[in-house]
Amino acid sequence: MHSDPYMQAAIEQAQAGLAEGGIPIGSVIVHHGVILGKGHNRRIQKASAILHGEMDAFENAGRQPAHVYRESVLYTTLSPCDMCSGAILLYGIPKVVIGENKTFMGNEELLRSRGVDVQVLQDQVCIDLMQDFIAKRPELWNEDIGK
């Protein structure tokens, strides 16, 4: 169990995705200590180009008013890509906690440049989930945006 219950919830989402045959990336959005939405990457499961872990968490959080997003923290097991970083910026999420950025470095620089508090844990469970998946299914990991 991760010491941070929200990162633990994101990891459980990643593990749920893996169990479904998907890419093991999970995310949760937390508002004042309450999880508004959980999600995991569903590219393979739903043939979806947009359901990354973070996007799935936004989608499952439903239609929230602007002020809720602006008081929320997003947890994700992997550094957010350009698309997910853009969603974080669109909604004005002020803080992002990232499990790891060793297997993929997203657009943390853009997030920080726009004032987002970005914390990277380099969590070994998150790293192992991704590295094991990429070793086993490189064709899936490289399918959408190439190497």
Added chain:
Amino acid sequence: MHSDPYMQAAIEQAQAGLAEGGIPIGSVIVHHGVILGKGHNRRIQKASAILHGEMDAFENAGRQPAHVYRESVLYTTLSPCDMCSGAILLYGIPKVVIGENKTFMGNEELLRSRGVDVQVLQDQVCIDLMQDFIAKRPELWNEDIGK
């Protein structure tokens, strides 16, 4: 009818969204002259935080390989927000044709800084669709990211 058949297809998507009671923004993704995916904003229709017009077009284009995105053009009736700009960058879409950026200016600067060819038509049909909607339903337009 718009003189560009792809922008016309994006406008028809925006009009379809309006007819459903939604925000009138439409998009199409075109690969070597063939429309891969069409979409329109479904925030209201599906209580979705992520189905902007461009995202819906990506989703409806399905699971494409990297090289297809890199040879495609995205048409959208409104300047792409941070999230949709991020999706364009993630997939390496090289060219974006925008109906208008008068009612909302997205992150065209970021797109251009990353080498995307961005063209803005300032099309009056696109402008009127948005301005009429915002005048009639300002609470819906301002709901998600505020004013």
